[in-house]
Amino acid sequence: MLAAPLPQAFYAANTVHVARALLGQLLVRQWVNPDGAPETWRYRIVETEAYTQDDPACHAYGKTPAFNGLAATLFKAPGLAYVYFTYGMHYCLNVITEAEGSAGAVLIRALEPLDATFPQQTQGPARLCKALAIDKQGFNEHPLWEPHRALYIAQAPGYNPLSEAVCAARPPLLLPEDQIVATPRIGISKAQEALWRFCEVDNRWVSRPVGKGMR
DNA sequence: GTCGCGATTTGCT
DNA sequence: GCAAATCGCGACA
Numbered sequence: 001m002l003a004a005p006l007p008q009a010f011y012a013a014n015t016v017h018v019a020r021a022l023l024g025q026l027l028v029r030q031w032v033n034p035d036g037a038p039e040t041w042r043y044r045i046v047e048t049e050a051y052t053q054d055d056p057a058c059h060a061y062g063k064t065p066a067f068n069g070l071a072a073t074l075f076k077a078p079g080l081a082y083v084y085f086t087y088g089m090h091y092c093l094n095v096i097t098e099a100e101g102s103a104g105a106v107l108i109r110a111l112e113p114l115d116a117t118f119p120q121q122t123q124g125p126a127r128l129c130k131a132l133a134i135d136k137q138g139f140n141e142h143p144l145w146e147p148h149r150a151l152y153i154a155q156a157p158g159y160n161p162l163s164e165a166v167c168a169a170r171p172p173l174l175l176p177e178d179q180i181v182a183t184p185r186i187g188i189s190k191a192q193e194a195l196w197r198f199c200e201v202d203n204r205w206v207s208r209p210v211g212k213g214m215r
Numbered sequence: 216g217t218c219g220c221g222a223t224t225t226g227c228t
Numbered sequence: 229g230c231a232a233a234t235c236g237c238g239a240c241a
Contacts, residue, residue: 088221088233092222092223124224188221
């Protein structure tokens with residue numbers, strides 16, 4: 001049975017809030033294995049970071065919707081994937097947030113495997129992309145709200161379907177507040193003061209220990 | 216056309 | 229703890 005996707009409107013809200021509301025939701029990867037059989041892997045999202053348009057660390061900082069480059073994706077429709085390549089060898093997966101025309105994204109930093117029966121490296125934004133075979137060519141601007149796709153984000157069990165109006169205003173958190181911890185973001189040289197990295201408390205799949213957030 | 220750097224990971228000291 | 233690996237993008241000439 002496939003879980004229902006989160007509606008596109010879920011992502012149209014405030015970026016920092018969406019980063020928190022995504023904790024505990026499911027990332028679903030579907031593909032056909034080398035034997036020709038379809039496989040579905042589900043993962044819980046356990047660590048995210050928020051990037052907003054007025055944030056110097058955001059790729060869209062200082063850009064406008066008219067910008068015609070890679071970061072232009074950040075201004076597009078909420079719920080699209082933004083996959084970028086960095087350090088000459090790594091991909092990172094983001095979800096576009098805010099209304100179309102406004103830039104913002106949530107970086108997916110760590111996943112807890114629910115189905116895989118083999119060891120998986122899903123701690124860290126680059127490792128999870130490698131584990132799920134996510135690259136820029138295949139998944140940049142891929143819609144993450146459509147079910148039965150190679151990659152989409154689904155509601156966790158117990159997270160009820162929401163009206164568009166409720167979502168766009170402020171989608172409810174899935175995890176209780178006391179299960180979410182905020183820390184400084186990792187690996188950035190600007191805007192370090194923002195506590196915009198969010199982790200599930202005591203989850204062993206978090207990319208690095210909470211409280212030692214800075215590099 | 217050229218140059219510098221990065222939302223990381225890994226391995227070595 | 230520190231530096232190498234490695235390359236696309238964007239800034240500048």
